[in-house]
Amino acid sequence: MPSTGSDQGGTQLSPAARERLEGELARLREQRAVNAPNFRDEDPIGDSADQADVIERAETTAWIDRRIREVTDLLTHGKSQTSPSKEGLLPDGTEVTLRFADGDEETMRVVEFADEATAPDASALTSDSPLGRALVGHKTGDTITYRTPGGDLSAEIVALKLPA
Template structure:
């Protein structure tokens, strides 16, 4: 059974329309990004602004795609309960301590917040310390190694 992530049919339709519009905007912007302005600094500033717009569009497209894809609904022991602490080592060598929080919760000041239904949270679910996970980012797939996975007390 495919999860809809709790989206109503009207919300799903609205998100699908928004996604289509965003993709059209991104496609229209793409040919202009390759332009190499030989003009003044204003032309170069315009190119930088278009690149920032493209980046924002890419992030929103990825966000909506994830929402429409849905995710595993918390219904088993393998899902990540709120308060689970996780330490990840990313492919660039950086290490980050995080805590799983609910949508309305806030993380401890010392730990980064991570929701269980985010692409990274969904990738962690069902894994254990020592596993390497793959998750989706706006720039493509990324990997991380789970160094610590501690459920709440």
């Protein structure tokens, strides 16, 4: 697949990040083709479950379209020009250790893209994820709550180290 952007424009993306984004873009386009509702083909006399399915597919398609635009923009212009404002988010390189309700502890490092984590002993955490956002404004010893697909979870901040 040809590159959507070029390094001439100063995209500042690592080869691994560019490859990941190009793969994500291809998957998003495939998902869009499968999920996009075709209102001409929909049965106008369906039950409310059919209508709910069409609405859900339309919402999913709208999300996919937004993400396709974001990824295309990243590939074209790079993260320094197109990333949403990082103001109010943890900076890349922040390291946090959390203790979860079951007593397990996990160390995570904030990264721009989840697959760019470099520390073998730390999981990747993006600053704009629900967990990343929940950490903003908190310090060691605080308990945070964040939303997951399975419901709200809580964790205690054992350590929080901003990058030097």
